[in-house]
Amino acid sequence: MPNHESFDRRRRGLLVAGGALGLAAAVGPQRGLAQAAGGAKLRIGVIGSGHIGSTIGALWVKAGHPVLFSSRHPEELKDLVAGLGPLARAGTVAQAIAFGEALLVAVPYGALPQLGQDYGDALKGKFVLDACNAVAARDGAVADEVEKAGIGSTSQKYLAGTLLVRAFNTMSYTIFAREANRPDPKLAIPIAGDDAAAVQIAAGLVRDAGFEPVIVGTLADARRFQRGGPGYGQSVSAAELKQKLSLPP
Numbered sequence: 001m002p003n004h005e006s007f008d009r010r011r012r013g014l015l016v017a018g019g020a021l022g023l024a025a026a027v028g029p030q031r032g033l034a035q036a037a038g039g040a041k042l043r044i045g046v047i048g049s050g051h052i053g054s055t056i057g058a059l060w061v062k063a064g065h066p067v068l069f070s071s072r073h074p075e076e077l078k079d080l081v082a083g084l085g086p087l088a089r090a091g092t093v094a095q096a097i098a099f100g101e102a103l104l105v106a107v108p109y110g111a112l113p114q115l116g117q118d119y120g121d122a123l124k125g126k127f128v129l130d131a132c133n134a135v136a137a138r139d140g141a142v143a144d145e146v147e148k149a150g151i152g153s154t155s156q157k158y159l160a161g162t163l164l165v166r167a168f169n170t171m172s173y174t175i176f177a178r179e180a181n182r183p184d185p186k187l188a189i190p191i192a193g194d195d196a197a198a199v200q201i202a203a204g205l206v207r208d209a210g211f212e213p214v215i216v217g218t219l220a221d222a223r224r225f226q227r228g229g230p231g232y233g234q235s236v237s238a239a240e241l242k243q244k245l246s247l248p249p
Helices: 004-017 019-027 051-062 074-084 093-099 109-123 141-149 151-158 173-179 196-208 219-225 238-244
Strands: 044-047 067-070 088-091 102-105 127-130 163-166 188-193 212-217
Touching: 044 051, 044 093, 051 067, 051 074, 051 088, 051 102, 051 173, 051 196, 067 074, 067 093, 074 088, 088 093, 093 109, 102 109, 109 141, 109 151, 127 196, 141 151, 151 163, 151 219, 163 196, 163 219, 188 196, 188 219, 188 238, 196 212, 212 219, 212 238
Parallel strands: 044 067, 044 102, 067 088, 102 127, 127 163, 188 212
Antiparallel strands: 163 188
């Protein structure tokens, strides 16, 4: 399992080298990454393979990433993985965490505290994309916490020790499925995180899924594109999203 010291060493390599080779060096956990001349692909574990998880995961499979889709009932994912070919697998949450050099978490927000409690040790040091949204009617008290503290800080609290980046939370899966890999300008995906290298890794995965990343800032800034924020629900280009959020062009 990776630790923060080893990640920091790899992170420096990423910031200096950039590109696919730097990406591979930055996040290689227990077994490391094979580095190919054409660029490395990451093993990705999807936790919560509902509409968002299955849609984004499928886009990564099509881009050449091995993906393990997980849920509490992995047998229900048989048809999904069969339709995606040999790069797609199904398994338990524990298997997805162990498999993934990167993780996408797309569960109801009320499940996040329990996820952190049950798998906290296994998640420590992992690079995590958090696509969860807090909905008061569904998620209860934790949704109130999100409104007060902001969703980035709240997610980091419950997924403590992870290298967390907020992404893929602002639109319906139907928009993601329809707009992925469209001709330029690509659909903009706002992202935010506290670790500079993790944000760059996230940006690469957003591009691999067929979109254009827009870096909004730190996890505290993720409030700007949580539900109700000015960046939420914006099906626009990167230039348009930056204008709406008063970001540099």
